[in-house]
Amino acid sequence: MGIKMGQLGVWLVMLIWLVCSCGGTQGAAYDEVRQPENGLHRQVTPMLVDLVSDFIPGVSVYIETSDERYYGSAGYADLQTQAPMTSQTRIPNGSAGKKLIGLLVAILEDKKLLSLDEPVLPWVPYDMVGRIQNLETMTLRQLLNHSAGIVEYNDVGELDFTRAQLAEEALRKGNRFALRFVLEQQAYFEPGSGFAYSNSGYVLAGMVIENKLKQPLGRLLHEHVIEPLALTETFVKGYDVEADDVASGYFFNMEEPDFVLPYRQRYNTKQLIVNTALADAPVSSSARDMAKLLKAIVVKKPPVNERIYRNMVGDAHLQTARWLPNFLHGELYYGLGVMVEKYDDGVLYHHGGNEFGYITQSIYLAEQDVAIGLIANCGAQDECDEPIIALTQTLIAHFTADNSD
Numbered sequence: 001m002g003i004k005m006g007q008l009g010v011w012l013v014m015l016i017w018l019v020c021s022c023g024g025t026q027g028a029a030y031d032e033v034r035q036p037e038n039g040l041h042r043q044v045t046p047m048l049v050d051l052v053s054d055f056i057p058g059v060s061v062y063i064e065t066s067d068e069r070y071y072g073s074a075g076y077a078d079l080q081t082q083a084p085m086t087s088q089t090r091i092p093n094g095s096a097g098k099k100l101i102g103l104l105v106a107i108l109e110d111k112k113l114l115s116l117d118e119p120v121l122p123w124v125p126y127d128m129v130g131r132i133q134n135l136e137t138m139t140l141r142q143l144l145n146h147s148a149g150i151v152e153y154n155d156v157g158e159l160d161f162t163r164a165q166l167a168e169e170a171l172r173k174g175n176r177f178a179l180r181f182v183l184e185q186q187a188y189f190e191p192g193s194g195f196a197y198s199n200s201g202y203v204l205a206g207m208v209i210e211n212k213l214k215q216p217l218g219r220l221l222h223e224h225v226i227e228p229l230a231l232t233e234t235f236v237k238g239y240d241v242e243a244d245d246v247a248s249g250y251f252f253n254m255e256e257p258d259f260v261l262p263y264r265q266r267y268n269t270k271q272l273i274v275n276t277a278l279a280d281a282p283v284s285s286s287a288r289d290m291a292k293l294l295k296a297i298v299v300k301k302p303p304v305n306e307r308i309y310r311n312m313v314g315d316a317h318l319q320t321a322r323w324l325p326n327f328l329h330g331e332l333y334y335g336l337g338v339m340v341e342k343y344d345d346g347v348l349y350h351h352g353g354n355e356f357g358y359i360t361q362s363i364y365l366a367e368q369d370v371a372i373g374l375i376a377n378c379g380a381q382d383e384c385d386e387p388i389i390a391l392t393q394t395l396i397a398h399f400t401a402d403n404s405d
Contacts, residue, residue, distance in 0.1 A: 040070040048074040055383035057250050058085030059376040062288040066369045077247035090246045090284045091375045092273045094353025096360040097283040102337025106311040107224045116141040123211040133187040142191050143201035144336045145319045149189040152198040153181040162260050173276050175207045195319045199280035206279020228303045229296050233286040238277025243284040247377040249357020269357030290362040291373030298349050298364050312336045327396050356380045361392050370399045
């Protein structure tokens with residue numbers, strides 16, 4: 001078993017041709033919203049049922065095409081109570097939630113409430129000034145498109161951040177908790193001179209937004225993003241009590257006795273993750289809302305307009321995303337919380353989330369007008385990640401193959 005250490009918010013393994021053949025656990029529940037026995041139902045539902053295993057307790061998928069919607073789920077949201085995974089089940093979405101922060105900032109820029117390209121220094125807490133290298137020249141855009149050079153808090157020490165999480169597992173932790181690991185650390189590069197995926201950029205951006213607007217990030221997300229887009233199954237961690245009402249997440253450490261999480265035990269990570277409320281992983285949501293959000297950005301559903309769209313995913317503001325995984329062997333770029341993959345036949349927009357006990361993916365195929373959301377209550381280990389990534393790849397291949405016929 002390969003345990004993911006470091007940047008858990010991005011896809012760290014891409015074995016895209018892995019066959020989805022994990023055996024389902026006995027008694028695995030299956031749920032679906034009432035829908036016709038269409039092609040997607042016949043093709044996708046058996047894959048979900050077969051995916052459930054000792055390492056993948058539950059999975060939920062939403063697919064929206066131009067003429068149909070598919071909801072499907074299999075397995076359990078909680079193994080102890082045997083509550084089923086359903087199409088309404090929510091999980092903490094990890095880095096897949098970065099697109100909400102990117103969209104919020106683009107909307108606030110459009111409303112002239114802040115600037116993407118002004119230094120963030122005036123809005124950083126005084127006790128951090130001088131302790132984050134190159135802070136005086138960093139901008140919000142650079143923090144959000146990973147060109148600021150700020151060190152990744154997960155990469156400091158030997159899992160220092162995770163150890164600190166576990167030491168305070170029952171306590172609510174916010175952005176300041178994570179940023180303490182960034183202080184006095186060497187930057188990766190001068191702001192604007194490179195690309196390095198760093199969750200710390202979003203954590204610092206969240207703090208800057210709150211200090212400048214003098215409002216909680218949760219309130220701003222609801223006012224400008226969640227409510228205008230009718231994301232009724234999306235809630236902000238540390239702000240909405242509903243954000244704690246999520247599926248249990250499971251991590252199974254099978255091979256590393258000295259790892260920070262228990263050895264040869266299925267560990268329920270729910271409390272650990274919901275009590276860590278950071279701007280790099282801000283929400284708990286369903287598969288459907290994750291898909292709806294990404295599509296809304298790309299098709300410019302109000303409040304998204306042309307200027308907001310250009311700031312988020314327009315060519316002029318994209319960073320070449322080195323070392324991040326892609327799905328279609330295309331050229332990969334990073335905007336504001338969205339990955340843009342340009343392949344031979346079109347453009348694929350996506351962003352996943354991966355942390356102990358939870359994995360999320362959201363996909364939008366522009367030429368095919370297909371939105372896909374996927375969640376599972378496992379994560380950050382190969383036995384979960386590889387089959388989930390393979391399922392995502394299979395779904396993408398289904399729609400891109402249809403397009404080329």
